[in-house]
Amino acid sequence: xxxxxxxxxxxxxxxxxxxxxxxxxxxxxxxxxxxxxxxxxxxxxxxxxxxxxxxxxxxxxxxxxxxxxxxxxxxxxxxxxxxxxxxxxxxxxxxxxxxxxxxxxxxxxxxxxxxxxxxxxxxxxxxxxxxxxxxxxxxxxxxxxxxxxxxxxxxxxxxxxxxxxxxxxxxxxxx
Amino acid sequence: xxxxxxxxxxxxxxxxxxxxxxxxxxxxxxxxxxxxxxxxxxxxxxxxxxxxxxxxxxxxxxxxxxxxxxxxxxxxxxxxxxxxxxxxxxxxxxxxxxxxxxxxxxxxxxxxxxxxxxxxxxxxxxxxxxxxxxxxxxxxxxxxxxxxxxxxxxxxxxxxxxxxxxxxxxxxxxx
Amino acid sequence: xxxxxxxxxxxxxxxxxxxxxxxxxxxxxxxxxxxxxxxxxxxxxxxxxxxxxxxxxxxxxxxxxxxxxxxxxxxxxxxxxxxxxxxxxxxxxxxxxxxxxxxxxxxxxxxxxxxxxxxxxxxxxxxxxxxxxxxxxxxxxxxxxxxxxxxxxxxxxxxxxxxxxxxxxxxxxxx
Numbered sequence: 156x157x158x159x160x161x162x163x164x165x166x167x168x169x170x171x172x173x174x175x176x177x178x179x180x181x182x183x184x185x186x187x188x189x190x191x192x193x194x195x196x197x198x199x200x201x202x203x204x205x206x207x208x209x210x211x212x213x214x215x216x217x218x219x220x221x222x223x224x225x226x227x228x229x230x231x232x233x234x235x236x237x238x239x240x241x242x243x244x245x246x247x248x249x250x251x252x253x254x255x256x257x258x259x260x261x262x263x264x265x266x267x268x269x270x271x272x273x274x275x276x277x278x279x280x281x282x283x284x285x286x287x288x289x290x291x292x293x294x295x296x297x298x299x300x301x302x303x304x305x306x307x308x309x310x311x312x313x314x315x316x317x318x319x320x321x322x323x324x325x326x327x328x329x330x
Numbered sequence: 331x332x333x334x335x336x337x338x339x340x341x342x343x344x345x346x347x348x349x350x351x352x353x354x355x356x357x358x359x360x361x362x363x364x365x366x367x368x369x370x371x372x373x374x375x376x377x378x379x380x381x382x383x384x385x386x387x388x389x390x391x392x393x394x395x396x397x398x399x400x401x402x403x404x405x406x407x408x409x410x411x412x413x414x415x416x417x418x419x420x421x422x423x424x425x426x427x428x429x430x431x432x433x434x435x436x437x438x439x440x441x442x443x444x445x446x447x448x449x450x451x452x453x454x455x456x457x458x459x460x461x462x463x464x465x466x467x468x469x470x471x472x473x474x475x476x477x478x479x480x481x482x483x484x485x486x487x488x489x490x491x492x493x494x495x496x497x498x499x500x501x502x503x504x505x
Numbered sequence: 506x507x508x509x510x511x512x513x514x515x516x517x518x519x520x521x522x523x524x525x526x527x528x529x530x531x532x533x534x535x536x537x538x539x540x541x542x543x544x545x546x547x548x549x550x551x552x553x554x555x556x557x558x559x560x561x562x563x564x565x566x567x568x569x570x571x572x573x574x575x576x577x578x579x580x581x582x583x584x585x586x587x588x589x590x591x592x593x594x595x596x597x598x599x600x601x602x603x604x605x606x607x608x609x610x611x612x613x614x615x616x617x618x619x620x621x622x623x624x625x626x627x628x629x630x631x632x633x634x635x636x637x638x639x640x641x642x643x644x645x646x647x648x649x650x651x652x653x654x655x656x657x658x659x660x661x662x663x664x665x666x667x668x669x670x671x672x673x674x675x676x677x678x679x680x
Contacts, residue, residue: 197462197465197466197468197469197481198444198458198465198479198480198481199478199479199480199481200480201480202441202442202443202478202479202480204440204442204502205502207442209442209443209479209480209500210480211480211481211482212481212482212483212484265554266552267552267554267557267559268552268559269548270482272482272484275662275663277662277663279663280663280664280665280666280667281665282665283548283665287547290547290548291547293547294547303549303552304548304549304552304559305548305549305550305551305552305559305560305561305673306547306548306549306561306562307561307562307620307622307671307673308562308665309562309622309661309664309671310661310662310663310664311484311485311486311661311662312450312452312485312486312487312662313450313452313454313455313485314455314484314485315455315456315457315458315483316455317455321482321484323480323482325559327554327555372637372640372641372643372644372656373619373633373640373654373655373656374653374654374655374656375655376655377616377617377618377653377654377655379615379617379677380677382617384617384618384654384655384675385655386655386656386657387656387657387658387659445657447657447659486659486660486661487625487627487660487661487662488625488627488629488630488660489630489659489660490630490631490632490633490658491630492630496657496659498655498657
């Protein structure tokens with residue numbers, strides 16, 4: 156991997172295809188399909204204000220951009236390795252939303268912060284290992300400098316669709 | 331609703347009166363009254379640094395700015411519709427705090443991020459519908475462009491005063 | 506305490522010695538020792554982007570910078586006063602990480618936001634009193650103007666190592 160590669164080149168080099176990104180207000184996307192026709196979606200997936208982009212909480216998605224399993228609590232229904240893979244799939248969804256909003260992920264000049272939420276069983280505490288699935292992908296695609304980020308990984312009592320993990324993020328954009 | 335209306339005009343148009351906003355260090359406000367005379371309050375309700383304003387977690391408040399019910403867990407003691415209305419009341423409290431700190435909510439040029447916390451019962455997962463009560467008010471008052479925001483809505487094991495919902499936010503200010 | 510004192514002077518005046526700060530990728534620091542040799546650490550403790558520094562979640566640490574007790578849930582295994590002291594120790598760890606990353610804490614021009622997580626027992630709701638241990642230290646060291654911050658304090662179902670409290674933060678830096 157060359158340091159002068161762009162993030163979109165690195166994606167290709169790594170053989171990663173981004174999932175389908177759908178608009179938050181889409182009436183035909185996977186979320187309305189799951190939630191029913193009357194779903195109201197008010198939040199943006201990516202909010203750009205100046206050179207900052209804040210990214211809404213993303214659940215793990217399959218290649219079609221639909222929320223995907225395994226579902227359940229980590230340490231009970233879902234293994235740590237599965238949850239780590241789900242965290243990677245949530246980050247793939249974030250990259251897809253960024254590409255949709257910005258045209259290309261190459262407009263991201265620096266990662267700032269990840270907020271990782273783990274739907275952990277009563278005795279599960281190894282939240283960092285789960286969220287490493289997302290952090291690792293960021294470093295692989297954006298490199299050791301632009302990919303740097305602060306992070307907080309916590310356990311929550313539940314997540315929408317009983318997903319094992321959810322990721323929120325913030326990045327800085329090129330001028 | 332005209333696009334060239336200011337947010338404070340829209341509030342008026344919608345017939346919305348903001349609740350009383352009180353200073354965080356007030357010794358006579360509703361929080362000290364609830365918590366006892368020895369309460370120490372260190373955090374600001376609104377912290378302005380440059381053009382950014384970060385807003386502390388706000389609970390639902392009544393017209394006097396006092397934390398208000400219904401209290402309890404969503405899906406157990408409080409219905410989804412009630413919790414959605416509580417989320418709206420938490421956002422009214424945020425708007426009041428912004429007006430107090432900035433002089434007028436018209437200094438807000440863009441919403442950035444909402445963080446919604448839901449005191450949900452063990453099987454409750456529909457956090458987005460609850461927090462929509464806050465997001466919807468933002469769009470109604472600030473319009474479809476300035477009101478845009480990213481969002482994360484999660485379930486927590488408990489909230490102060492057993493409130494059903496709490497909202498934290500960030501906005502950008504005019505120069 | 507004089508208003509024209511620098512934060513590092515105030516630390517000295519208060520007789521506070523910062524704990525040892527270790528690099529996140531250190532193979533010999535206390536986290537790898539606790540987690541085992543194969544630990545992967547991807548996140549930065551402090552991420553600087555422009556004039557913003559976002560700070561990863563920090564647990565309470567002893568003078569050697571190792572995660573320290575008391576461990577357990579507040580209101581069950583750990584008293585409110587102990588947890589408040591733990592919140593202060595988490596903030597000491599944050600100040601040590603800032604000093605390590607920036608050379609000196611005097612580069613912090615303004616505090617922006619604290620996010621406090623409390624590992625509370627089923628009936629514990631007084632998260633603000635616990636997190637006051639961290640907020641108070643910020644005000645004592647940075648003063649009543651630069652130390653101002655917005656805050657959200659929540660209860661979570663668990664924290665790494667069963668720590669009673671974890672703190673995430675954001676600050677602004679001098680140009």
